[in-house]
Amino acid sequence: MDERIVILDFGAQYTQLIARRIREAGVFSEILPCTASIEEFATARGIVLSGGPNSVYEPGAPQLNPTLLQLQRGDGSPMPLLGICYGLQALVHSLGGVVEAAEHREFGRASLNILRDDKLLAGIENGTQVWMSHGDLPTHAPPGYEVIADTTSAVIAGLRHTTLPHYGVQFHPEVVHTEGGQRIFENFVGEICGCRCNWSPASFMTQKIAEIRKLVGMDHVILGLSGGVDSSVAARLIHEAIGDQLTCIFVNNGLLRHGEWESVQNTFRNHFQIRLEAIDASERFLTRLEGITDPERKRVVIGNTFVHVFEEATSAISSALGDRPKFLAQGTLYPDVIESISFKGPSVTIKTHHNVGGLPEDHPFEILEPFRELFKDEVREIGRLLDLPEEIIGRHPFPGPGLAVRILGPVCARSLHLLREADRIFIEELHAQGYYDDVWQAFAVLLPVQSVGVMGDGRTYEQVCGLRAVTSKDGMTADWAKLPLDFLGYVANRIVNEVRGINRIVYDISSKPPATIEWE
Numbered sequence: 001m002d003e004r005i006v007i008l009d010f011g012a013q014y015t016q017l018i019a020r021r022i023r024e025a026g027v028f029s030e031i032l033p034c035t036a037s038i039e040e041f042a043t044a045r046g047i048v049l050s051g052g053p054n055s056v057y058e059p060g061a062p063q064l065n066p067t068l069l070q071l072q073r074g075d076g077s078p079m080p081l082l083g084i085c086y087g088l089q090a091l092v093h094s095l096g097g098v099v100e101a102a103e104h105r106e107f108g109r110a111s112l113n114i115l116r117d118d119k120l121l122a123g124i125e126n127g128t129q130v131w132m133s134h135g136d137l138p139t140h141a142p143p144g145y146e147v148i149a150d151t152t153s154a155v156i157a158g159l160r161h162t163t164l165p166h167y168g169v170q171f172h173p174e175v176v177h178t179e180g181g182q183r184i185f186e187n188f189v190g191e192i193c194g195c196r197c198n199w200s201p202a203s204f205m206t207q208k209i210a211e212i213r214k215l216v217g218m219d220h221v222i223l224g225l226s227g228g229v230d231s232s233v234a235a236r237l238i239h240e241a242i243g244d245q246l247t248c249i250f251v252n253n254g255l256l257r258h259g260e261w262e263s264v265q266n267t268f269r270n271h272f273q274i275r276l277e278a279i280d281a282s283e284r285f286l287t288r289l290e291g292i293t294d295p296e297r298k299r300v301v302i303g304n305t306f307v308h309v310f311e312e313a314t315s316a317i318s319s320a321l322g323d324r325p326k327f328l329a330q331g332t333l334y335p336d337v338i339e340s341i342s343f344k345g346p347s348v349t350i351k352t353h354h355n356v357g358g359l360p361e362d363h364p365f366e367i368l369e370p371f372r373e374l375f376k377d378e379v380r381e382i383g384r385l386l387d388l389p390e391e392i393i394g395r396h397p398f399p400g401p402g403l404a405v406r407i408l409g410p411v412c413a414r415s416l417h418l419l420r421e422a423d424r425i426f427i428e429e430l431h432a433q434g435y436y437d438d439v440w441q442a443f444a445v446l447l448p449v450q451s452v453g454v455m456g457d458g459r460t461y462e463q464v465c466g467l468r469a470v471t472s473k474d475g476m477t478a479d480w481a482k483l484p485l486d487f488l489g490y491v492a493n494r495i496v497n498e499v500r501g502i503n504r505i506v507y508d509i510s511s512k513p514p515a516t517i518e519w520e
Contacts, residue, residue, distance in 0.1 A: 003027065003028070003045045003195050003196065004027070004028045004029060004030055004043075004044055004045060005022050005027050005028070005029045005030075005044060005045060005046045005047070005048060005189055005193065005195070006029070006030050006031075006032055006040075006041040006044040006046075006047050006048070007019055007022075007029060007030070007031045007032070007047075007048045007049075007050055008032055008033070008034045008036065008041075008047060008048070008049050008050060008087075009031050009032065009033055009034055009050050009052075010034045010049065010050050010051065010052030010054070010062045010086050010087060010090065011034075011050075011051075011052040011053050011054065011062065011086075012050045012051035012052050012053070012085075012086070013476075014051070014172075014174060014175065014476055014477075015031055015050040015051075016031065016334045016373070016375070016476065017174040017175065017474070017476060018048055018050060018084065018174045018185075019031055019373070020174075020375060020378075020474065021173070021174050021181065021182055021185045022048070022185055022189055023199060023378075024182060024185075025182070025185050025186045025189050025190065025197055026189075026195075026196075026197030026198055026199050026200065027045070027189045027193075027195045027197055027199050028199040028203075028204075030373075031373065034049075034050075034052075034062045034064075034065075035062070038065070038067055038068075038071065042071070043073075043074065044073075044079070045073065045080075045189075045193045045194065045195050046079065046080040046081070046082070046188065046189065046192065046193035046195075047068065047071075047079060047080070047081050047082070048081075048082045048083075048084065048087070048188075049064065049081065049082070049083040049084065049086075049087025049088070049090060049091065049168075050084060050085075050086070050087055051084050051085035051086045051087060051133070051134075051172065052085075052086035052087075053086075054086065055099075055101070055135070055136050056086065056089045056090050056093045056099050056136065057093065057099055057100075057136075062090070063090060063093070063094065064090040064091055064093070064094040066094055068081065069081075069094075069095070069164075069166070078164050078165055078166075079165075080165035080166070080167075080188070080192045080193045081165070081166045081167065081168075082120075082167045082168065082169075082188050082192075083159075083167070083168035083169070084168070084169055084172060084173065084174070085133065085134055085169075085170060085171070085172060086134075087168065088138060088156075088159060088168030088169060088170055089136055089137075089138055091142075091159075091166070091168050092138040092140075092141065092142055092145075092156075092159070092168070093138075095142030095143070095144075095145070096142045096143065097138055097140050097141050097142035097145070098138065098139045098140035099136055099137065099138050099139070100136065100137060100139050101135060101136055101137075102134065102135055102136060102137045102153070104153075105134070105135040106132040106133070106134055106135075106153055106154075107132065107133050108131070108132060109129045109130070109131060109132070109177060110129070110130055110131075110132050110151040110152070110153060110154070110157075110171065111127050111128070111129060111130075111151060111152070112124070112126070112127065112128045112129070112130045112149055112151060112157060112158075112171070113126065113127070113149060113150050113151060113157075114126045114148070114149050114158075115147060115148055115149055115150065115158075116146070116147075116148045116149075118148045118158075118160060119187055119191045119192055120148070120158070120160065120167050120169075120184060120187050120188060120192065121148065121149060121158065121184065121187070122183075122187050122191065123180070123183050123187070124180045124183060124184065125180075128178075128179045128180050129177075129178070129179045130151070130157070130171035130172075130173070130177075130178045130179070130181075131171055131172045131175045131177035131178045131181075132151075132153070132154070132170070132171050132172070133172055134170065137153075137154055137155070137156070137170065138155075138156045138159070138168075138170065139155060139156070141156060141159055144161055144162055144163070144164075145159050145160065145161050145162070145166075146159070146160060146162055147159055148160050149169075151170075151171075154170045154171075156170060157169065157170045157171060158170070165192050165193075167188070167192070169184070173185060175477075176473070201378055201381045201382050201385065202385055204374075204378075204382070205237065205382050205385055205386070208237065208241075208370050209237065209240055209241040210241075211370075212237075212238055212241040212242060212368070212370065213241050213242060215327075215368070216241070216242050216245060216326075216327060216368075218245070219245070219323070219325070219326040219327065220245050220246070220247065220317075220321055220323055220324070220325040220326065220327070221238060221242065221245060221246045221247070221325060221326070221327040221328075221329050221368060222246075222247050222248070222249055222310060222313070222314060222317065222325045222327070222328055222329070222365075223235050223238065223246060223247070223248045223249065223328075223329040223330070224249055224251070224306060224310065224328070224329070224330055225248040225249060225250045225264065225268065225276070226250075226264075226331070226398065226400065227250070227260055227263065227264035227267070227268075227392075228331070228395060228397065228398045229331075229376065229379060229380060229383065229392065229393060229395050229397065230331030230332070230333055230371060230376070230379055230397075231330070231331035232268075232331075232383070232388065232392050233331065233371070233379050233380070233382055233383040233386065233388060233393075234329060234330070234331040234370055234371060235248050235268070235272070235274060235329075236272065236274075236383065236386045236388055237370055237382065237386060238329055238368070238370065239272070239274050240386065244275060246274065246275065246329075247275045247276075247277060247317050247321075247325065248268060248274055248275065248276045248277070249276075249277045249279065249309075249310060249313050250264055250265065250268070250276060250277070250278045250279070251279050251281055251306065251309050252278070252279065252280040252281060252282050253281060253282060253285040253302065253305070253306070253402060254281075254282030254283070254285050254286045254416065255282075255285065255302075255401065255402030255403045255404045255411075255416070256402055256403070257398065257402075257403070257420065257423060257424070257427075258420050258421070258423065258424040259424075261278075261280075265278050267392070271389070277313055277316075277317065279309060279313055281305070281309050284305060284309070285302065285305055286411065286412075286413070288301050288305055289301055289302070289404060289410075289411045290410070290411075290412070291410055292410065292411070293409050293410055295405055295520035298401055298404050298405060298411070298520070299400075299401050299405070302400070302401045302402075302404060303400075307328075310328060310365075311364065325365070326365065326366055327365060327366050327367070327368045328365035328366070328367055328368065329367075329368040329369070329370075330367065330368070330369050331369075331371060331379075332369040332371065332372050333371055333372070333374060333375065333376060333379065333475075334372065334373050334374060334375060336400075375473075375474040375475070375476075376397060376474060376475055377473060377474060380393045380394070394437060396427075396436075396439075396440070396441045396442060396443070397440075397441050397475065398443075399518055403416055403419050403420065403423075405518060405519070405520040406419060406423075406443060406444065406445045406446065406518070406519065406520070407419055407445075407446045408445065408446065408447055408448045408519060408520060409446075409448035414501070415446055418446055418463060418465070418499055418501050418502055419444055419445075419446040419465075421495075421498070421499045422444040422446070422465045422495045422499050422502060423443055423444040425491060425494050425495050425498065425499070426442060426443070426444050426467055426491055426495070427442065427443075429487070429490065429491050429494070430442055430469075433487055435483060435487065438471075438481070439469045439470060439471055439481045439483075440470055440471055440472040440473075440475070440478065441468075441469070441470055441472070441475075441478075441517055442467075442468065442469035442470075442481070443467075443468055443469075444465055444466065444467055444468075444495075445465070445466040445467075445468060445508075445519050446463060446465055446466075447463070447464045447465065447466055447506075449463070449464040450462060450463060450464065451464050451503065451504045453503035453504060455503065460503045461503075462501050462502055462503040462504075463501055463502045463503070463504075464502070464503075464504045464505075464506060465495060465499075465502045465504070465505050465506075466505075466506050466507070466508055466519070467488070467491065467492075467505060467506070467507050467508065468480075468507075468508040468517070468519070469481035469483055470511075470512070470517055472512075472517075475517065477511075477512055477513070478511060478512040478517050479511045479512075480508060480509045480510060480511055483507075488507055491505075492505035
């Protein structure tokens with residue numbers, strides 16, 4: 001990890017996808033805000049300028065630091081640059097080229113017309129389908145640059161400097177819809193930046209273990225364990241680094257799935273031999289959530305209550321250990337962060353996650369988040385390297401606030417029972433009929449709607465339950481899962497027959513974007 005590519009974030013929701021593609025090309029990548037000082041990335045092997053939501057010619061829009069264009073690497077060679085969409089427009093605008101509003105916004109596939117042979121587009125066939133997502137376009141290249149590709153709508157779809165390793169593309173090679181997008185990143189980091197391309201999750205894991213040992217020293221760490229993939233792999237990684245200096249705290253917040261309270265305790269005590277404190281605080285959580293309907297407020301209440309429970313547990317752990325834990329570890333992932341706060345750049349907040357934005361400002365811990373810039377599948381790969389069982393690694397994501405954000409409306413014991421049973425049946429049948437591993441995430445949602453039904457000879461007026469299943473690779477984008485209608489009908493029939501209080505089932509066929517995966 002002695003070589004890295006830096007991505008300067010101009011506010012794109014999918015900046016981390018760029019980082020992901022670069023990692024898949026075998027090079028460590030790091031995201032920094034577009035306002036970062038040169039000193040923060042002067043040792044990089046190359047720089048990528050991300051997309052963004054602004055128009056570069058508008059007042060207050062993020063601009064390119066002109067010093068970047070003269071930046072040299074440690075060996076005296078010019079710093080390679082690759083601008084993507086807004087990044088290309090910022091490059092063109094800063095050098096005196098022209099960026100204008102497009103006659104029509106363009107979202108979708110376009111056919112790439114390659115005009116010149118070039119290292120960046122080596123191996124990309126003429127007519128390759130690329131993904132566009134923009135409202136502005138560069139229309140005139142700045143002095144010293146030449147166009148290497150266009151499309152029917154973009155006169156500048158690819159650009160390069162005639163002598164310097166500076167490039168830009170108007171399309172998005174980071175998204176899966178661009179054919180050959182991964183090859184473009186491999187060309188940039190390997191051929192243009194000269195990287196060795198030997199980074200891997202294994203090397204990340206090795207470095208992270210060393211970082212945790214150095215950071216923690218002889219102090220103690222507590223980890224909020226949920227039993228899901230993220231916190232489970234984080235627990236195993238941190239335990240590998242510091243052993244019994246880690247204590248996991250598993251809190252029953254009353255918002256867990258069916259059987260979770262018992263299964264998590266059994267797994268971590270018997271399989272991992274990790275020190276575990278199990279605390280049943282369900283009544284406290286449900287009391288504090290009473291009457292709250294706003295999902296953001298639910299997250300804050302749950303986050304605050306978690307910390308208070310941890311503080312109380314810390315006192316008991318401190319007495320047993322003879323030392324107060326200094327660190328609170330969490331399994332936070334990048335999608336949690338980018339949807340909660342603008343942590344690297346001017347990205348738009350989508351929703352607050354309890355383990356990111358829901359913690360009180362006066363909490364007494366230093367936060368330890370080893371996976372804060374990783375995707376779910378990268379964490380799963382690390383879990384496999386750490387020999388975690390596949391039933392944990394392959395488990396579907398579960399939100400930190402639990403079932404509270406799958407009940408649209410106030411949380412109460414009756415609603416939790418209905419939702420928990422409906423969700424149990426859905427997941428049970430996905431396993432039984434062999435569809436569980438075909439979807440990235442699946443769950444039930446209890447809607448704040450009642451509908452008329454007929455059961456037997458009587459009229460019912462009961463709850464509506466939504467079923468949600470999506471396919472995805474990283475959670476940043478997702479498509480609704482095309483589960484067989486016969487399967488969905490069977491699940492719906494079971495729920496209505498077995499869960500007294502639900503008389504109607506609907507299936508969510510929204511993709512992300514425009515929707516999110518969770519409903520709240």
